[in-house]
Amino acid sequence: MTIKHCDYSQHYRPRMAFTKKIEALVLEMQDPDTGIKTQTQRLVITTIPHAMTGHDILEWIINRLQILDEEAQNIGNLVVQYGYIYPLQEPKNLILRPDGSLYRFQTPYFWPTQQWPAEETDYAIYLAKKNIRKKGVLEDYEKENYNILNIRLNHKWDFVIMQAKEQYRAGKERKKADRVVFEFQERAYWLVHRPPPGAPNVIDYGLDRFSDPNENQVTQKKTFDVYRREIIFNQHSLMKSRVKSSVSLGGIVKYCEQYFNHDPIMTGCLPSNPWLTDDTQFWDLNAPLSEVPTKLRVERWTFSFRELLSDPRGRQDFQLFLRKEFSGENLAFWEACEDLKYGDQSKVKEKAEEVYKTFLAPGARRWINIDGKTMDITVKGLKHPHRYVLDAAQSHIYMLMKKDSYGRYMKSPIFKETLNKAILPEPTKISESKFPFNKRHRRSSPSPVILRQLEQEARAKAAATGPVDITQLCKFTSPIPHLTVYTGFCEPTSPTGTALCDFPPPSPGLMTLPNSTACPSPICVAIESTPASERKFEPSSISTQFLTIAESTEMSVSSDSSTAVVEETKQPSHKSRVALSFSRFLKRGCSNSPIFATLSPKCPAVNSGRVQPMNGEPQHQPQHHHHHHHHHQGQQKTKKTNNFFQIKVDIPSECRIYPIDSEDEEEEDCPNSVKNNTVKEVICPWETITEDGKAG
Amino acid sequence: MGKEECKTLLDALNKVTACYRHLVVTVGGTSDSQNLREELKKTRKKAQELAVANRNKLTTLLRDKTISKEDRAEYERLWVIFSTCMEFLEVDMKKALEIGQEFPLNVPKRYLIHSGMSGGTSAVAARAMSAQNMKYEADSNIDVADLKELENEINQVGEMMVEMEMKVNVANWTVEAKQDPGAELKSTISVGASSVGMISVNEETKSACDPTKVLAGVIFCAFLFIAVILAVLVIKLS
Numbered sequence: 044m045t046i047k048h049c050d051y052s053q054h055y056r057p058r059m060a061f062t063k064k065i066e067a068l069v070l071e072m073q074d075p076d077t078g079i080k081t082q083t084q085r086l087v088i089t090t091i092p093h094a095m096t097g098h099d100i101l102e103w104i105i106n107r108l109q110i111l112d113e114e115a116q117n118i119g120n121l122v123v124q125y126g127y128i129y130p131l132q133e134p135k136n137l138i139l140r141p142d143g144s145l146y147r148f149q150t151p152y153f154w155p156t157q158q159w160p161a162e163e164t165d166y167a168i169y170l171a172k173k174n175i176r177k178k179g180v181l182e183d184y185e186k187e188n189y190n191i192l193n194i195r196l197n198h199k200w201d202f203v204i205m206q207a208k209e210q211y212r213a214g215k216e217r218k219k220a221d222r223v224v225f226e227f228q229e230r231a232y233w234l235v236h237r238p239p240p241g242a243p244n245v246i247d248y249g250l251d252r253f254s255d256p257n258e259n260q261v262t263q264k265k266t267f268d269v270y271r272r273e274i275i276f277n278q279h280s281l282m283k284s285r286v287k288s289s290v291s292l293g294g295i296v297k298y299c300e301q302y303f304n305h306d307p308i309m310t311g312c313l314p315s316n317p318w319l320t321d322d323t324q325f326w327d328l329n330a331p332l333s334e335v336p337t338k339l340r341v342e343r344w345t346f347s348f349r350e351l352l353s354d355p356r357g358r359q360d361f362q363l364f365l366r367k368e369f370s371g372e373n374l375a376f377w378e379a380c381e382d383l384k385y386g387d388q389s390k391v392k393e394k395a396e397e398v399y400k401t402f403l404a405p406g407a408r409r410w411i412n413i414d415g416k417t418m419d420i421t422v423k424g425l426k427h428p429h430r431y432v433l434d435a436a437q438s439h440i441y442m443l444m445k446k447d448s449y450g451r452y453m454k455s456p457i458f459k460e461t462l463n464k465a466i467l468p469e470p471t472k473i474s475e476s477k478f479p480f481n482k483r484h485r486r487s488s489p490s491p492v493i494l495r496q497l498e499q500e501a502r503a504k505a506a507a508t509g510p511v512d513i514t515q516l517c518k519f520t521s522p523i524p525h526l527t528v529y530t531g532f533c534e535p536t537s538p539t540g541t542a543l544c545d546f547p548p549p550s551p552g553l554m555t556l557p558n559s560t561a562c563p564s565p566i567c568v569a570i571e572s573t574p575a576s577e578r579k580f581e582p583s584s585i586s587t588q589f590l591t592i593a594e595s596t597e598m599s600v601s602s603d604s605s606t607a608v609v610e611e612t613k614q615p616s617h618k619s620r621v622a623l624s625f626s627r628f629l630k631r632g633c634s635n636s637p638i639f640a641t642l643s644p645k646c647p648a649v650n651s652g653r654v655q656p657m658n659g660e661p662q663h664q665p666q667h668h669h670h671h672h673h674h675h676q677g678q679q680k681t682k683k684t685n686n687f688f689q690i691k692v693d694i695p696s697e698c699r700i701y702p703i704d705s706e707d708e709e710e711e712d713c714p715n716s717v718k719n720n721t722v723k724e725v726i727c728p729w730e731t732i733t734e735d736g737k738a739g
Numbered sequence: 740m741g742k743e744e745c746k747t748l749l750d751a752l753n754k755v756t757a758c759y760r761h762l763v764v765t766v767g768g769t770s771d772s773q774n775l776r777e778e779l780k781k782t783r784k785k786a787q788e789l790a791v792a793n794r795n796k797l798t799t800l801l802r803d804k805t806i807s808k809e810d811r812a813e814y815e816r817l818w819v820i821f822s823t824c825m826e827f828l829e830v831d832m833k834k835a836l837e838i839g840q841e842f843p844l845n846v847p848k849r850y851l852i853h854s855g856m857s858g859g860t861s862a863v864a865a866r867a868m869s870a871q872n873m874k875y876e877a878d879s880n881i882d883v884a885d886l887k888e889l890e891n892e893i894n895q896v897g898e899m900m901v902e903m904e905m906k907v908n909v910a911n912w913t914v915e916a917k918q919d920p921g922a923e924l925k926s927t928i929s930v931g932a933s934s935v936g937m938i939s940v941n942e943e944t945k946s947a948c949d950p951t952k953v954l955a956g957v958i959f960c961a962f963l964f965i966a967v968i969l970a971v972l973v974i975k976l977s
Binding site: 069070073074075078081084091092093094147148149150151152153159162164171172174175178179189190193197198199200201202204205206207208209210212213214216217218220221224225227228 | 750753754756757758760761763764765766767768769770816819820823824827830833834838841842849850851852853854855856857858860862863865866867911912913914915916917918920921922923924
């Protein structure tokens with residue numbers, strides 16, 4: 044016995060529920076008075092009744108359902124596609140023509156159902172019968188199917204042949220007209236259920252369910268305990284607090300009204316939508332830790348305490364305020380709780396210990412003020428720490444902050460100052476005339492195949508050349524203040540020229556990182572965590588060192604403007620560089636082009652001399668080196684040709700954190716080998732500069 | 740030999756299944772009628788008898804441990820054919836039940852689908868029953884009355900198949916087909932060695948199957964005979 048078709052409880056969630064509706068409609072069409080008028084179809088010898096014109100069918104649908112022409116055409120098409128009505132003159136074209144072409148109803152046996160999908164055995168029998176009837180002349184796809192089925196159903200093949208022959212013979216017992224009709228019917232059925240190549244498969248409704256959604260997954264033996272638990276569960280459900288729909292709907296309306304102006308899709312965003320105008324200022328200004336937040340953002344903080352806490356910049360501000368009021372431990376405790384909840388669970392015990400020692404122990408350094416009962420519960424829970432042990436204390440502190448400090452913060456001079464400093468960005472001007480020239484140069488990176496080849500060539504060359512000459516390298520590497528983004532095989536001039544022009548003012552490097560406040564941004568965390576891993580790397584794989592997310596590769600602006608711009612932009616985006624470059628990096632990374640090399644605090648680890656940022660590449664530098672940019676640029680031009688493509692690298696290990704692309708892996712390899720070869724670009728002095736810069 | 744009997748029985752079952760299929764296809768269409776329902780019923784019953792006979796035969800043969808390997812392979816092949824046939828029959832019966840329920844014949848406002856079929860199916864049924872002509876003796880509401888029985892029979896068939904599975908352990912996939920692809924083309928020209936002689940007779944006379952023609956021939960012969968006798972008498976008298 045073969046495995047029967049298991050319907051997996053499909054009848055509980057029928058996928059083809061529309062069949063019942065079409066069937067009802069088709070049944071109505073049969074009414075001799077109100078149904079569709081039929082005529083006879085005249086074939087060569089026989090006449091067959093019950094043919095209808097497409098036009099009649101369409102008219103009937105329009106009248107019966109009181110709908111418009113288009114909709115009726117659509118419904119008519121569906122009815123024909125699913126095989127309830129089949130065309131007589133163009134059997135393969137399953138649409139309802141509104142003209143005089145003939146159609147006929149399909150017999151109920153051949154209607155599509157979900158319970159009995161068209162079986163392979165049936166199809167095999169049909170093909171065999173057709174074979175007999177047409178003496179071996181089948182269509183190509185049918186022949187293919189026939190062969191496939193022969194292999195698949197080999198064990199049943201005898202039955203298939205026997206049954207085909209018998210059905211053919213039995214069919215001969217009918218009168219000629221009926222035989223012809225039967226052939227039409229079968230053909231129509233199989234055209235729907237086994238469509239020829241190129242025709243859409245309308246019967247396919249996707250995957251079947253594996254279980255009945257309404258059934259209990261586990262059939263438990265109904266013991267006393269089961270019933271008891273069921274009763275308790277139901278009692279609890281009764282006691283559950285429910286919100287009236289009027290209230291919840293009112294809440295939604297209020298929320299929408301409040302946030303309407305803050306939604307960049309509903310109300311436009313200033314300066315402009317970066318996806319449309321290619322101006323990334325919006326992201327830069329709204330970076331998680333930007334120095335000067337936008338007015339809208341600050342306004343959001345006034346909506347609720349939750350908003351304030353969830354915005355890293357807001358939290359920063361709030362922290363400052365709390366420090367002034369000498370209640371900073373509340374926020375610190377809250378953050379520690381969050382870390383415990385969402386952080387690494389393998390360190391739960393240590394974290395809990397820390398928290399206790401710092402915040403909860405009597406006489407602790409930053410003792411928080413919670414009531415005795417909560418303290419008892421918490422301390423007891425800390426004996427067996429898990430994610431949520433500090434929940435009670437955390438909610439207490441949260442409410443405390445919300446009810447007490449939040450109000451005062453809103454009236455504090457710190458907040459007022461932030462509010463005043465908040466900027467309202469100007470909408471970007473799109474000068475239509477220059478638009479094609481303003482477009483970013485998007486360079487696609489060379490294919491990995493080519494990169495590998497180059498890598499190998501470079502390796503070969505390196506093997507030929509001797510050890511790296513440091514002095515030579517330093518000459519080129521030192522004063523490249525800006526990172527240039529390399530994207531590939533561009534002509535030597537382009538990166539410096541156009542590319543540079545395209546980028547917005549560079550953002551300074553990581554220097555700002557150390558300045559960031561207690562609020563650990565993911566970037567900081569990332570960077571801090573990576574050094575360890577990086578140091579594990581072999582010196583050769585240092586190339587990654589150059590890059591760091593925080594890097595502002597942008598640099599490269601055009602010569603004059605760059606310096607000026609750098610100066611200007613230094614101010615506003617000081618702190619946001621990290622985030623800014625991060626966002627840029629993400630953006631670039633996703634587009635597969637950029638390779639940022641940045642100075643990273645890690646660079647010092649790289650002092651292995653083998654690092655070579657390919658020319659001009661990641662020589663990123665802290666902002667005070669920007670004046671070297673020009674100098675560097677000149678050199679870059681010459682070097683570009685041979686090294687340019689090699690630069691890809693630099694997606695530092697830190698970047699792995701971000702879901703960029705798998706190109707990362709490949710790029711990691713690239714620099715490694717390439718590094719060995721590009722003799723010219725050692726970073727050493729650059730690195731030392733970095734260190735200095737970093738310190739600064 | 741056991742094999743020949745099995746084959747014969749199997750062929751018969753196969754034939755009845757094919758005819759049943761033809762009959763079920765017409766249910767719900769314009770050639771549906773009480774007669775059709777009765778034909779369905781009769782064909783079904785015949786199929787069931789044959790199925791039981793087949794099952795008994797094959798089960799005894801397959802349980803017999805003393806048969807040779809080739810024989811066993813052959814019986815297994817027959818078994819696979821038999822079980823597939825039964826599955827086929829079961830599905831057709833289920834479909835007949837569903838369509839029969841949807842299209843009761845005596846309800847005034849329910850119309851049959853204008854499927855284009857207009858002729859009767861009695862010949863098909865006759866082929867299935869291996870009878871010359873079909874006799875219709877059921878009452879006029881057989882379409883509804885039969886459905887209950889049909890349901891029961893479907894259950895019976897289902898149980899039988901489960902039982903079969905339990906009793907005989909045959910691996911489907913080990914059976915190899917004897918027929919090659921395209922085998923159907925070779926032997927259809929000759930109206931096969933159908934086990935039931937009636938069928939072939941029916942087929943051969945199909946083209947001239949008009950009963951009136953036969954009657955006319957008989958009458959003509961009778962007339963001829965009478966004429967000859969009269970002529971002889973006349974000669975004798977004169």
